[in-house]
Amino acid sequence: MRLWLAGRMSIRHIKVRLIKLSRSLIIPHFGVHLSYWEHKGGCIMRKIRLLANGALFIIFVFLAVLPAQYLLADKGQHYPQRGQAVANQLILKLEKGRSPDEFLTEVNGHVVGSIPEPNIILINYHNHVKAQKMAESLSRRNGVIFAEPNYLCSVPEVSQNDQIIPDQNNPVYIAGVSPGPYYNQQATNSTHSDSANLLSTGADIIVGVIDNGIDFDHPLFDGLADSTGYDFIDNDEDPSEEVGDLLGHGTFVSGLVKLMAPDCELMPYRVFDENGVGNAYIISLAIYQAIDDSVDVINMSFNTYTASSSIQTAIAAAHQAGITMVASSGNDSCSTICYPASYDGVISVGAIDSLDYKADFSNYGSYLDVVAPGTMIYSALHTNYESDWGYWNGTSFSAPQVTGTCALILELRSSLPGDSVESQIRETAEKDLAWGTVVPQDTLYGYGYDDALQAVICLCRGDADNSGQIDSLDINYLVDYLNNGGPAPTPIFELGDVNCSGTINMLDVSYLINYLDNNGPAPCCQ
Ligand SMILES: [Ca+2]
Numbered sequence: 001m002r003l004w005l006a007g008r009m010s011i012r013h014i015k016v017r018l019i020k021l022s023r024s025l026i027i028p029h030f031g032v033h034l035s036y037w038e039h040k041g042g043c044i045m046r047k048i049r050l051l052a053n054g055a056l057f058i059i060f061v062f063l064a065v066l067p068a069q070y071l072l073a074d075k076g077q078h079y080p081q082r083g084q085a086v087a088n089q090l091i092l093k094l095e096k097g098r099s100p101d102e103f104l105t106e107v108n109g110h111v112v113g114s115i116p117e118p119n120i121i122l123i124n125y126h127n128h129v130k131a132q133k134m135a136e137s138l139s140r141r142n143g144v145i146f147a148e149p150n151y152l153c154s155v156p157e158v159s160q161n162d163q164i165i166p167d168q169n170n171p172v173y174i175a176g177v178s179p180g181p182y183y184n185q186q187a188t189n190s191t192h193s194d195s196a197n198l199l200s201t202g203a204d205i206i207v208g209v210i211d212n213g214i215d216f217d218h219p220l221f222d223g224l225a226d227s228t229g230y231d232f233i234d235n236d237e238d239p240s241e242e243v244g245d246l247l248g249h250g251t252f253v254s255g256l257v258k259l260m261a262p263d264c265e266l267m268p269y270r271v272f273d274e275n276g277v278g279n280a281y282i283i284s285l286a287i288y289q290a291i292d293d294s295v296d297v298i299n300m301s302f303n304t305y306t307a308s309s310s311i312q313t314a315i316a317a318a319h320q321a322g323i324t325m326v327a328s329s330g331n332d333s334c335s336t337i338c339y340p341a342s343y344d345g346v347i348s349v350g351a352i353d354s355l356d357y358k359a360d361f362s363n364y365g366s367y368l369d370v371v372a373p374g375t376m377i378y379s380a381l382h383t384n385y386e387s388d389w390g391y392w393n394g395t396s397f398s399a400p401q402v403t404g405t406c407a408l409i410l411e412l413r414s415s416l417p418g419d420s421v422e423s424q425i426r427e428t429a430e431k432d433l434a435w436g437t438v439v440p441q442d443t444l445y446g447y448g449y450d451d452a453l454q455a456v457i458c459l460c461r462g463d464a465d466n467s468g469q470i471d472s473l474d475i476n477y478l479v480d481y482l483n484n485g486g487p488a489p490t491p492i493f494e495l496g497d498v499n500c501s502g503t504i505n506m507l508d509v510s511y512l513i514n515y516l517d518n519n520g521p522a523p524c525c526q
């Protein structure tokens with residue numbers, strides 16, 4: 001909502017300026033003090049004024065009727081159009097053992113990159129045929145599984161980076177303490193991440209962040225070595241963000257993963273340049289790299305409306321490898337299918353505003369899994385800004401909250417495959433939002449609101465003594481609590497409510513006995 005308001009505010013400003021400008025032309029025209037030229041019968045001047053006023057009127061009407069999102073989208077000079085691709089480049093996947101040599105000479109091309117395991121190659125060709133046409137022709141060849149243009153891709157905030165609001169009250173990181181608005185915001189309060197962190201902090205979980213890099217100099221990432229991750233734009237081992245129109249995106253996203261899962265290990269992969277533009281080939285490369293690096297979760301705060309077989313193949317390989325993947329739904333307020341959010345094995349995340357309603361800009365549809373706060377989100381800003389902290393809007397910032405929740409789940413159950421983590425996220429999502437109850441699967445809200453606390457409680461319920469496992473000692477602990485005034489279940493009281501009745505009593509004890517001794521049902525989820 002705020003994003004749209006911000007968009008309309010700027011339109012209003014433009015309108016006010018236009019009105020003032022048109023007055024400066026109109027007033028002398030109709031005013032009593034006629035100019036020298038008008039006294040002289042200056043027809044030319046009058047015509048110019050008439051034309052200028054006409055033009056201004058047309059612009060005025062145009063701005064008044066044009067929906068805000070088009071104006072916002074137009075502001076991003078670097079925002080790729082649908083289907084836009086790198087000129088004279090193709091991505092091909094060949095059958096095992098096939099080589100591209102047979103048609104490279106024919107198209108006057110050469111290989112500029114390859115991903116060996118899936119046998120995907122990137123070629124440059126030198127003729128005047130458009131990439132789409134060339135791809136269609138090559139995909140009919142024997143041995144070619146697919147051929148496609150190397151589509152451009154970008155993060156949705158490319159067109160909205162002017163909406164960053166640096167926090168002037170907390171310009172720098174003071175004495176190792178991050179500012180209050182970072183720890184105390186809708187993202188932490190609604191997902192109850194601080195309580196969830198009593199049970200899990202994401203320790204030993206590697207989170208790959210496919211974005212435009214990270215600011216290693218930000219104090220929040222103090223322990224992160226500069227060579228962590230990879231830079232696929234410059235092809236070097238330093239995925240630091242570079243100064244450009246999209247400065248801060250990857251840093252902001254990474255800050256939110258850390259907010260939810262403070263002890264996870266970040267693995268930044270830089271696939272978007274300083275202006276937020278990347279392509280399908282390097283995104284695929286980064287996904288394969290994440291598989292090689294054995295990351296546990298991948299955050300993808302980007303989306304495209306152009307399906308890419310290359311990205312889809314990489315996502316399928318990561319899915320096959322059991323990696324949990326999370327993607328943002330996009331900021332165009334539309335239900336057009338977007339990728340990678342809608343691919344199998346990806347948890348797609350939309351944004352809600354401060355009142356729990358779908359954020360105006362958030363994309364939606366049947367593929368949506370969950371929602372998380374996405375307006376006035378507070379996180380780490382690149383240190384080039386006047387403050388190390390600030391606010392930003394977008395579904396890009398909803399996704400990393402869910403990614404963090406996945407890291408918490410995986411610390412407790414490291415062998416859970418991505419599909420099970422996705423089910424867990426859906427099952428434990430909060431369905432009761434401020435305005436009413438979500439009936440899953442809702443196209444605007446998915447399965448509800450990401451709830452980190454419920455997600456981890458679900459895995460720990462029954463472990464009343466917080467030992468890390470559920471056994472007969474927990475039965476003794478509960479009996480001692482109920483009969484002898486012993487200590488309550490810790491660190492979260494709900495862990496003792498194994499039948500999810502809302503209270504702890506002897507029924508929970510018998511439920512636990514039945515589970516442990518008679519193979520009865522496991523402690524409930526919520
Ligand atoms: Ca670099």
Ligand SMILES: [Ca+2]
Nearest residue numbers: 346347348369
């Ligand atoms: Ca999904």
Ligand SMILES: [Ca+2]
Nearest residue numbers: 463467469470
């Ligand atoms: Ca225990």
Ligand SMILES: [Ca+2]
Nearest residue numbers: 497501503504
């Ligand atoms: Ca109970």
